Amino acid sequence: MAWEEELFALLDDLEQQAEAAFDAERDADLADRSRAAYREVTLASRLMASVGTEVRFDVAGVGAVVGVLERVGTGWCLVAGPAQDWVVCLPAVAAVHGAASRSVPEVAWSPVARLGVGSALRRLADAGERCVLHLTDGTAYDAVPRRVGADFVEATVGEGRSLLAALAALAAVQSR
Known part of the structure; x- marks a missing residue:
């Protein structure tokens, strides 16, 4: 059972890394969209x-x-x-x-x-x-x-x- 726990821990870690990378990319995208939208404000x-x-x-x-x-x-x-x-x-x-x-x-x-x-x-x-x-x-x-x-x-x-x-x-x- 130890190898299964290690495998699940590794998969959880990979999932958290992917989620963090997605959040960082989304934050940058939102900042770009916000900046682009503000160009339209008069x-x-x-x-x-x-x-x-x-x-x-x-x-x-x-x-x-x-x-x-x-x-x-x-x-x-x-x-x-x-x-x-x-x-x-x-x-x-x-x-x-x-x-x-x-x-x-x-x-x-x-x-x-x-x-x-x-x-x-x-x-x-x-x-x-x-x-x-x-x-x-x-x-x-x-x-x-x-x-x-x-x-x-x-x-x-x-x-x-x-x-x-x-x-x-x-x-x-x-x-x-």
Whole structure:
């Protein structure tokens, strides 16, 4: 019986070695898959998971924008600050502090969240609300948005002068 016990012990040992090798290979495979899947995560999807959280954005031409992240859309987000609200254009964002560690993939977003920054600007134009248009180069215009085109916003500045601001150059819109 001793030789049978030795044989079974040897087979158990081989089985444990095979299991350990399989686990090591599987762990490496899972790490590769995780890394590959994370390539698909966008800034907007990370922000979508952060809605309701206090965050700080470093925005080109503006500086720090701090507040509670209220809404995220395609290419923009709404931040409720202590004194005013901000519509922040995501291409102008250099860094985000305080975002959630998870993400919400775009396929899980509501149809409203898929609207672009033009939709947010149209709401401001419809309300006739005075705001500050901040451009990525640091220029700021005290304005009232009037109409929004495909790639620009038309606003009234000063004493009735018309301004066309390219959406690509828009960093943020600050409520008054």
